[in-house]
Amino acid sequence: MENLLLMMAPLFSSKLLLVLFFGTLFGLILGVLPGLGPTTGGALILPFTMTLDPLSAIVLLTSIYCAGTYGGAITAVLINTPGTPAAAATCLDGYPLAQKGEAGRALGMATVSSTVGGIFSVIILVFFAPILAQLAYEFGQPEYFALAIFGLTMLASIGEGSPIKNLIAGAFGILISTVGKDFMTSIDRFTFGINELTEGIGFIPVVVGLFAMSEMLTQSTLINQVFNRIALKAIKLPSKDDYKKTWKTILRSSGIGSFIGVLPAEGGTVASLIGYSEAKRFSKKPEEFGKGSIEGIAGAEAANNAATGGAMVPTLALGIPGSATTAVILTGLIIHGVRPGPDLFREQPDFLYGIFGAMLIANVLFFIFGFFGAKIFARITLVPNKILWPMIFAVSVCGTYSLNQSIIDVWIMLFFGVLGFFMRRYGFSVVPVIIGLILGELVEGTLRQSLVIFDGNWLMFFTRPIALTFFILSLIALAFPLIRSKKFKK
Amino acid sequence: MKNVQKQKRANKSLPFFFRDEFKVCLVIILISIALLITTFTFDIVPPILNRGIQPATFPKALLILIILMSLLIYYLAIKNPWKVKKKLPKSFFLTILSFFIFVVISKTLDFFLAISALSIFVSYYWGEKRIFYLLLVGIIFPVLVFIFFETILGLRFPPGIITNIYYS
Numbered sequence: 237m238e239n240l241l242l243m244m245a246p247l248f249s250s251k252l253l254l255v256l257f258f259g260t261l262f263g264l265i266l267g268v269l270p271g272l273g274p275t276t277g278g279a280l281i282l283p284f285t286m287t288l289d290p291l292s293a294i295v296l297l298t299s300i301y302c303a304g305t306y307g308g309a310i311t312a313v314l315i316n317t318p319g320t321p322a323a324a325a326t327c328l329d330g331y332p333l334a335q336k337g338e339a340g341r342a343l344g345m346a347t348v349s350s351t352v353g354g355i356f357s358v359i360i361l362v363f364f365a366p367i368l369a370q371l372a373y374e375f376g377q378p379e380y381f382a383l384a385i386f387g388l389t390m391l392a393s394i395g396e397g398s399p400i401k402n403l404i405a406g407a408f409g410i411l412i413s414t415v416g417k418d419f420m421t422s423i424d425r426f427t428f429g430i431n432e433l434t435e436g437i438g439f440i441p442v443v444v445g446l447f448a449m450s451e452m453l454t455q456s457t458l459i460n461q462v463f464n465r466i467a468l469k470a471i472k473l474p475s476k477d478d479y480k481k482t483w484k485t486i487l488r489s490s491g492i493g494s495f496i497g498v499l500p501a502e503g504g505t506v507a508s509l510i511g512y513s514e515a516k517r518f519s520k521k522p523e524e525f526g527k528g529s530i531e532g533i534a535g536a537e538a539a540n541n542a543a544t545g546g547a548m549v550p551t552l553a554l555g556i557p558g559s560a561t562t563a564v565i566l567t568g569l570i571i572h573g574v575r576p577g578p579d580l581f582r583e584q585p586d587f588l589y590g591i592f593g594a595m596l597i598a599n600v601l602f603f604i605f606g607f608f609g610a611k612i613f614a615r616i617t618l619v620p621n622k623i624l625w626p627m628i629f630a631v632s633v634c635g636t637y638s639l640n641q642s643i644i645d646v647w648i649m650l651f652f653g654v655l656g657f658f659m660r661r662y663g664f665s666v667v668p669v670i671i672g673l674i675l676g677e678l679v680e681g682t683l684r685q686s687l688v689i690f691d692g693n694w695l696m697f698f699t700r701p702i703a704l705t706f707f708i709l710s711l712i713a714l715a716f717p718l719i720r721s722k723k724f725k726k
Numbered sequence: 727m728k729n730v731q732k733q734k735r736a737n738k739s740l741p742f743f744f745r746d747e748f749k750v751c752l753v754i755i756l757i758s759i760a761l762l763i764t765t766f767t768f769d770i771v772p773p774i775l776n777r778g779i780q781p782a783t784f785p786k787a788l789l790i791l792i793i794l795m796s797l798l799i800y801y802l803a804i805k806n807p808w809k810v811k812k813k814l815p816k817s818f819f820l821t822i823l824s825f826f827i828f829v830v831i832s833k834t835l836d837f838f839l840a841i842s843a844l845s846i847f848v849s850y851y852w853g854e855k856r857i858f859y860l861l862l863v864g865i866i867f868p869v870l871v872f873i874f875f876e877t878i879l880g881l882r883f884p885p886g887i888i889t890n891i892y893y894s
Contacts, residue, residue: 287878398799400795400798400799400802401799403795404754404792404795404796404799407788407791407792407795408792410788411761411785411788411789411792414784414785414788418781420778420781421771421781423768423769423771423781424768424769425765425768425781425782425785426761426764426785428764452821453818453821453822456815456817456818456820456821456848456852457814457815457817457818459815459817459852459853620853620854621852622848622849622852622853622854622859623849623854623859623862623863625848625852626844626845626846626848626849626863626864626867627845627863627867629841629844629845629848630841630845630867630868630871631871633828633841634841634871634872634875634881637837637881637883638875638881641881641882641884643832643833643837643884646832647829650825650828650829653825654822654825661811662746662750662808662811663808680784683779683784684778684779684784685778687778687779688778692778
């Protein structure tokens with residue numbers, strides 16, 4: 237009961253309501269614009285959150301996450317281009333249905349299923365995050381090391397990119413985290429005599445560079461791309477018949493999305509693909525999939541929005557990001573001095589339940605905004621890239637500079653922008669770099685402290701049951717892509 | 727699907743040193759080796775103060791891992807070549823050039839001027855020829871961003887021609 241009241245706190249704070257309103261609106265705009273999305277948008281807004289208190293900052297980021305994930309569906313349905321990678325599966329049936337003159341029906345179903353999926357996942361978050369955090373009390377340094385390794389090996393099975401390339405990117409992210417003074421001995425590593433590097437490479441220049449600047453370079457290769465936009469008259473709530481057809485799919489995909497979201501490093505993209513394929517498998521009319529099936533839209537959208545709450549579970553309970561956007565949210569928590577984990581649940585329940593409540597409200601808000609404003613948001617896709625991206629550049633540069641008032645940070649951002657572009661070009665996902673960077677200190681710190689505890693005996697790791705379980709899960713995570721590819725070949 | 731196979735076949739017909747997989751793996755391995763050599767220059771903690779492993783050990787292990795995985799992706803690419811990428815358009819190189827111009831101007835002249843110059847340059851080369859929109863992205867919007875950061879966030883921009891005039 238007390239927790240429920242804490243969850244409702246954002247409703248009684250005008251400041252938080254304003255932040256939620258702005259975050260949801262901003263998230264929708266970001267989700268609608270192809271190439272932006274909640275991850276890049278979250279990265280862009282991260283420096284601005286420094287002017288807010290920690291709760292408002294995280295509420296802003298989470299509302300952007302929820303609304304941005306839904307916003308991607310608008311572009312997917314109307315221009316056959318997913319506004320976010322998580323909406324890729326929505327294109328498969330959303331656009332064909334829109335081509336049949338039923339764009340409003342397609343968006344109506346996307347809005348309802350996204351909202352149901354989102355709310356379902358927040359309920360999962362409220363129940364499971366404290367349980368997981370409670371389990372984490374049993375964790376010592378070796379267990380945290382094994383958990384971080386598990387989180388990193390999950391990168392192998394991230395949706396885009398080859399498993400080995402993802403692991404290289406993850407290892408590179410950890411390597412970046414070693415730049416600067418060694419936290420145990422204060423010895424300089426990879427500083428090359430540059431004073432600014434002794435404090436290490438900041439999260440924000442890397443995040444903004446890898447997401448926003450690399451996307452700007454990607455857009456520079458697509459300036460002649462023309463989108464065929466389908467006009468939207470009005471969004472329609474699903475009919476009784478549509479509800480009858482899809483309610484099971486929505487619930488199933490909500491469950492799938494929440495579960496996939498909980499797995500470290502997975503996220504909405506994987507969730508929506510699985511949600512979509514399961515919707516097809518259970519459908520009475522699988523032949524309609526890909527031709528404008530309403531179940532296909534419901535399956536994909538409920539799953540990708542359900543992944544938002546799911547992904548927040550390991551992020552808040554263990555400090556292991558559940559997706560790319562939660563990696564940015566985790567960065568936000570760290571720069572605001574909030575260390576996720578079991579202590580957070582014990583010491584700051586008001587903070588945590590405030591976030592849960594805000595996510596719940598954000599899901600309701602994007603339903604309202606989406607339902608009444610989809611037509612306006614659809615028009616945002618008309619803003620040409622030649623106007624939009626120079627503006628994003630100005631905001632990125634000033635935002636990155638603002639954190640430490642260091643011009644070196646801006647150059648680091650540009651460097652990572654170029655690097656991120658080439659990584660993506662050659663099939664290396666940039667998400668593992670961020671996750672590696674975030675987990676780097678945890679991996680190295682817990683490894684070294686564990687070795688001190690074990691007196692240098694590596695084998696002692698395997699005498700700890702929880703650590704051993706995570707190592708076995710890591711092996712399964714590494715083997716999973718191999719098994720999957722063999723299954724596909726068959 | 728056929729297109730992807732065609733692109734892969736096109737890549738297979740190239741000499742190995744021209745293939746993307748070779749070039750990418752070579753770059754990763756060379757950089758990793760250079761960084762690995764750098765780790766040997768890190769200070770060593772005397773045994774009496776050392777707790778656990780040396781500060782260089784962890785980065786060394788990571789770099790060796792990266793080299794091994796790069797070799798593995800190259801080995802896998804021999805069997806299953808990467809598809810040939812389309813050549814990058816002129817607009818990409820101009821955008822990269824604008825980044826360099828930004829760095830040079832922000833270091834020598836003015837941070838704000840650098841943002842304006844890049845915005846106009848990029849917008850123009852991406853196809854915007856209308857003066858109003860060029861002014862919007864190159865002057866009006868950066869001014870708004872500048873004012874926002876300066877007044878609301880209390881940020882002080884680095885000294886330069888324009889910022890010095892503003893601050894004085």
